[in-house]
Amino acid sequence: MAAVYSFAISIAGHVIQVETQHFRSCAICRHFLSDGAADIRIRVEQHDIDAEREAIERLAGYCSHWDGSLETFALHKRLAERLIDEDILLMHGAVIAVDRQAYLFTAPSGTGKTTHIRQWLDRCPGSFVVNGDKPFIRFSDDGSLPLACGSPWGGKEGMTSRAMIPLKAVILMERAEDNHISPISLADAFPVLLQQVYRSSDRRKMHKTLELLQRLHPAVSLWRFRCNNFKDDCFPTAYRALTGREP
């Protein structure tokens, strides 16, 4: 089937012309539509959709997604692949912006990232969610400052924005009985970061991804947060350590 939907989206400082076969892809990108001149073009073909279905079938034994849904997965992957060439990473995590600084909480699904950033939203006036699930991370034009950027993939709650905010910290969350947060080295954080970043099967792109991950630190501080969202000291523990201020 030929591509029937063509639209431009603005993500992480780039305007991307996207061609798809299903309206669903356009719909999930609706907050990122742009009328700017595209510098990147992505066309999602039927073979990309078929590859997504086969990948899910290999993992789960069956695939219940329809083509429109699979196309959004394929678009997400094509974008992540393409943007590595522009020094941009896709990371799994939830990003909250407070006082024009972004904090990226990353952990496997179900750990409590969204529950936690809701506490920040409730208790920090002016805070907002940059992205709730799959933010992009780009570097400032001089290459020195990592910026957290929204993407159309905002998680179950669809929490996202078009903002690009300086990334101050990446926090590796783990569920625990008690709340405790401490800084960690890049070497200790690296295995987790690697699990949470988009990883290409293309060796050159993977090499670039590893370089970009290493560039994050020390501009971005790294933390291990043993977290119990149901205890009262959860938000204050994180806020105090990450911002250096009392909540």
Added chain:
Amino acid sequence: MRLKYEFEAVSMDDKFILVPVGDDAMKVNGVIKLNGPGLEIVDMLKTDTSEAAIADALAAKYDNGRSDLLCFVQSVLAVLRENGLISE
């Protein structure tokens, strides 16, 4: 024996982190941290080799006794085997 998968070594602090790359990278869970001699062992495993051949190669380079080096080789190989990274 040899490595089953391709890896890229990332140097960090005084360690090397072995990251799976290529088409089969997703079949490997996690990463392996090694010191310098450990990475040399991994490099040798890019082609078919044996415990003894690796220990001999290290003995030619380091002053440690060969039996100590063989123990070290066996300990690194045990970690790689545990993680299913070696084809015999």
